[in-house]
Amino acid sequence: MSDxxxxxxRDVPDVPGTDASDALPASLRAAVDxxxxxxxxxxxxxxxxxxxxxxxxxAAVSPAGARPATIRRRAVTWAMAAAAAIxxxxxxxxxxxxxxxxxxxEATIAAARPTAEAPAVASxxxxxxxxxxxxxxxxxxxxxxxxxxxxxxxxxxxxxGDFNRxxxxxxxxxxxxxxxxxxVPLAPGRHAYAFVVDGSRWVLDPAAxxxxxxxxxxxxSVTVVGLEVAP
Amino acid sequence: xxxxxxxxxxxxxxxxxxxxDAELPAEVxxxxxxxxxxxxxxxxxxxxxxARYHARCLRFARNMGLAAEDAEEAVQDAFVRxxxxxxxxxxxxxxxxxxxxxxxxxxxxxxxxxxxWGARAMDASVLETVPAATPDALAAVEAEQRxxxxxAALDALPAEQREAxxxxxxxxxxxxxxxxxxxxGQSALKMRVKRACDALRARLAGAGRxxxxxxxxxxxxxxxx
Numbered sequence: 139m140s141d142x143x144x145x146x147x148r149d150v151p152d153v154p155g156t157d158a159s160d161a162l163p164a165s166l167r168a169a170v171d172x173x174x175x176x177x178x179x180x181x182x183x184x185x186x187x188x189x190x191x192x193x194x195x196x197a198a199v200s201p202a203g204a205r206p207a208t209i210r211r212r213a214v215t216w217a218m219a220a221a222a223a224i225x226x227x228x229x230x231x232x233x234x235x236x237x238x239x240x241x242x243x244e245a246t247i248a249a250a251r252p253t254a255e256a257p258a259v260a261s262x263x264x265x266x267x268x269x270x271x272x273x274x275x276x277x278x279x280x281x282x283x284x285x286x287x288x289x290x291x292x293x294x295x296x297x298x299g300d301f302n303r304x305x306x307x308x309x310x311x312x313x314x315x316x317x318x319x320x321x322v323p324l325a326p327g328r329h330a331y332a333f334v335v336d337g338s339r340w341v342l343d344p345a346a347x348x349x350x351x352x353x354x355x356x357x358x359s360v361t362v363v364g365l366e367v368a369p
Numbered sequence: 370x371x372x373x374x375x376x377x378x379x380x381x382x383x384x385x386x387x388x389x390d391a392e393l394p395a396e397v398x399x400x401x402x403x404x405x406x407x408x409x410x411x412x413x414x415x416x417x418x419x420a421r422y423h424a425r426c427l428r429f430a431r432n433m434g435l436a437a438e439d440a441e442e443a444v445q446d447a448f449v450r451x452x453x454x455x456x457x458x459x460x461x462x463x464x465x466x467x468x469x470x471x472x473x474x475x476x477x478x479x480x481x482x483x484x485x486w487g488a489r490a491m492d493a494s495v496l497e498t499v500p501a502a503t504p505d506a507l508a509a510v511e512a513e514q515r516x517x518x519x520x521a522a523l524d525a526l527p528a529e530q531r532e533a534x535x536x537x538x539x540x541x542x543x544x545x546x547x548x549x550x551x552x553x554g555q556s557a558l559k560m561r562v563k564r565a566c567d568a569l570r571a572r573l574a575g576a577g578r579x580x581x582x583x584x585x586x587x588x589x590x591x592x593x594x
Binding site: 160163166169172174176177178183184191194196197199300301325326327362 | 408415451456569
């Protein structure tokens with residue numbers, strides 16, 4: 139529990155004075171006023187969006203209805219979605235895998251690297267397609283994402299990220315055959331995460347790109363779920 | 370509790386408590402109630418929702434750094450995804466954070482695809498939608514120039530800070546709604562907003578001191594009009 143509170147405190151620190159100073163600074167009022175100006179829009183933009191959304195609503199509320207058709211000003215590159223679907227089938231799995239290794243018992247992130255025996259791993263930038271690839275572009279539903287970490291000496295491993303409020307108690311990994319793993323449903327989009335080993339060590343995923351937390355400066359891994367599916 | 374249906378000129382939006390049981394016309398119902406109705410198949414409720422939020426969503430997409438065409442496409446995409454996910458919308462849930470969460474994802478996706486962060490010039494579309502050489506056209510151009518200067522400052526911010534700043538001060542969300550929208554904790558969001566304010570103040574002040582003539586004079590754009 140102490141580890142849990144430690145991580146919560148580190149990731150979501152109190153920011154003294156922000157409540158009291160939350161009012162918009164006077165020097166930025168003109169800037170915000172400019173940003174509040176309505177954006178120009180094409181005369182038919184609202185109508186196109188409405189027609190497309192109504193079709194999506196009919197299809198969603200009445201599953202037997204026609205699939206929604208998006209109305210675009212530019213050519214729809216369905217070929218890209220089809221190619222992505224073929225690529226996803228080629229992966230032979232319905233689960234996008236975030237996979238890496240870490241030396242158990244040692245606080246060394248640098249030594250971690252993907253294992254040779256690991257199954258095929260999709261690039262973090264690759265799309266994760268649900269079973270019905272043809273409807274993926276219209277689906278905001280969470281996709282199952284498998285996080286895997288090789289940490290043979292670890293006693294416990296958890297994944298923390300923006301999807302579980304960086305709570306090390308929320309998503310523990312289970313010890314599998316040769317690696318720790320867990321499957322997490324993630325909404326399409328970009329997600330930042332890291333592994334917490336034995337409740338105290340912050341371990342990046344060596345199979346994924348990393349960045350620094352813009353708020354607190356801590357390194358973290360990044361994955362993107364399902365973005366390229368949409369044409 | 371009932372909402373006086375006639376008092377809609379100033380705020381044609383009810384509140385969830387006021388209209389959950391009141392069967393108000395769609396035009397005056399709260400967005401959360403409209404979404405619940407739309408989830409039940411009410412097409413009028415969805416039309417009103419889209420009409421109510423389209424301009425705001427488009428503004429947000431533009432402020433997130435998308436070019437005009439990309440912004441319109443991202444907004445349409447967001448509405449389509451929202452409508453397609455309506456069966457999962459729970460009655461009593463907050464619609465607006467949900468919509469902006471979808472829209473934020475669409476904007477990030479569009480930026481990844483288009484690689485159009487930064488490099489913002491005055492948007493020619495403002496000239497397409499306003500007749501040239503009229504006071505309205507000149508005012509629109511000046512407004513767009515002001516926006517361009519602010520957007521250039523926004524472009525220098527990390528994406529998370531930019532989104533947090535826009536949600537807080539332009540879309541005027543409270544931190545609870547922002548947390549539902551972004552998935553980040555409220556303390557982290559306050560930190561992002563504070564840092565965004567500090568950076569914007571410094572950048573805009575620097576631009577004002579060092580380049581009071583940074584915006585091209587109107588005469589230089591005379592050929593546009």
